[in-house]
Amino acid sequence: MKKILLLIPLFLFLSLALFCYLSLKAPSSDTTKKIFVINQGEGLLTIASRLEKFHFINNRYVFVIYSRVFGLSQKIQAGTFYLTSSETLPNLIQKLIKGGSTDYWFKIIPGTRIEQFSPDDDFTLVSKGLEGQLFPDSYLIPQNYSHSQILALIENNFREKLAEASIGFTTKLTPTQTLILASILEREAKTLSDKKIIAGILMNRLGVGMPLQIDATVQYAKDSLTHPAKYWQPISKSDLSIVSPYNTYKNRGLPPSPICNPGFDSLYAAYHPTDSEYVYYLNDSSGQIHYAKNLTEHNANVAKYLR
Structure with a gap:
C-alpha cells in the first residue's frame, strides 16, 4: 500500500509532464501560413482562445500559464501575423513578441462612395471612374502597395463576386x-x-x-x-x-x-x-x-x- 502511495505523486508528475509536453509541441505538421490578427488591447486569454480555435496551439490555458510564468504576457504585440500549426508553443510566442507585419486592413462598407473610404486625394484620383466596382470587403494590404496595386486587388475581388452574382441572370x-x-x-x-x-x-x-x-x-x-x-x-x-x-x-x-x-x-x-x-x-x-x-x-x- 505504501508503495502505491509513493507511486501516486510520481504518476501525477509524469502525467503533468506529458500534458505539458503535448501542449507545448506543435499541433500538427501543417506548414501552411495563415493570417492571425491581434487587436490593440486584446486580452491574453482572448488571444489564447483564438489561437486554440484556429489550431495554432493545443491548449489555451497552457499558453496563458507559460506566458505569465516566463514573463512574456506583456511583451506580446498587436498586429498581423503569418502563423502555421507546425510551430511549438515557445516558438510561436516568440513570433508574437517580435511583432506582426506592417500590413494593414482596408475596409470598404457597402453603400459608400469612393470619397467616403478613400485614404487620400491621390487614391480618389486614381480610382476615378471605378465607382461601383470597388467591392465592399476587408482587404489586407501590404505596406508597400501603391494605390494602383490596391485597386487591382479590390477590382479582382469585384470581378470574382460579379461572376458569381450573375450566374443564371x-x-x-x-x-x-x-x-x-x-x-x-x-x-x-x-x-x-x-x-x-x-x-x-x-x-x-x-x-x-x-x-x-x-x-x-x-x-x-x-x-x-x-x-x-x-x-x-x-x-x-x-x-x-x-x-x-x-x-x-x-x-x-x-x-x-x-x-x-x-x-x-x-x-x-x-x-x-x-x-x-x-x-x-x-x-x-x-x-x-x-x-x-x-x-x-x-x-x-x-x-x-x-x-
Whole structure:
C-alpha cells in the first residue's frame, strides 16, 4: 500500500509532464501560413482562445500559464501575423513578441462612395471612374502597395463576386446598367428579398418610361455638388429640383454611372429581379417596405404609413 502511495505523486508528475509536453509541441505538421490578427488591447486569454480555435496551439490555458510564468504576457504585440500549426508553443510566442507585419486592413462598407473610404486625394484620383466596382470587403494590404496595386486587388475581388452574382441572370439590362441598378438597390433596401422586388419595380418603371424617382440618386447629386459633403443626408423638397444627370426625378432612365459601391446581395438582386406587378414602394418609419401596383394603392400606403 505504501508503495502505491509513493507511486501516486510520481504518476501525477509524469502525467503533468506529458500534458505539458503535448501542449507545448506543435499541433500538427501543417506548414501552411495563415493570417492571425491581434487587436490593440486584446486580452491574453482572448488571444489564447483564438489561437486554440484556429489550431495554432493545443491548449489555451497552457499558453496563458507559460506566458505569465516566463514573463512574456506583456511583451506580446498587436498586429498581423503569418502563423502555421507546425510551430511549438515557445516558438510561436516568440513570433508574437517580435511583432506582426506592417500590413494593414482596408475596409470598404457597402453603400459608400469612393470619397467616403478613400485614404487620400491621390487614391480618389486614381480610382476615378471605378465607382461601383470597388467591392465592399476587408482587404489586407501590404505596406508597400501603391494605390494602383490596391485597386487591382479590390477590382479582382469585384470581378470574382460579379461572376458569381450573375450566374443564371434574368435581367435584360446591359452589364453597366445592371451595376448602376445594383448601386441603387444598395441604398434603397436591406434584405435580398426586398432588393429583388425593388429591382423588378425599377425594371417596370424603365419599361414604361416612368421616372425612377430615387431619393438616393438625388443624395448622390447633392453630395457631388457640396463641399465638404455630409454624405447621404435626408433630402428636402427643394433638392428634387437639383440640376444633375443623377437626379432621377427630373431625368428619365438610369443615372449615368453607379452612385455607390454595392455588396453581393445588391449585385445578385440586380441580375435576378423579381417579376411583379408592383410599380411603387415606400419605407415606413421602422424601415419596412410596402409595395403598390398603382398610384391609388401607393397613396393609401402613404396615408397609412407616412402620415
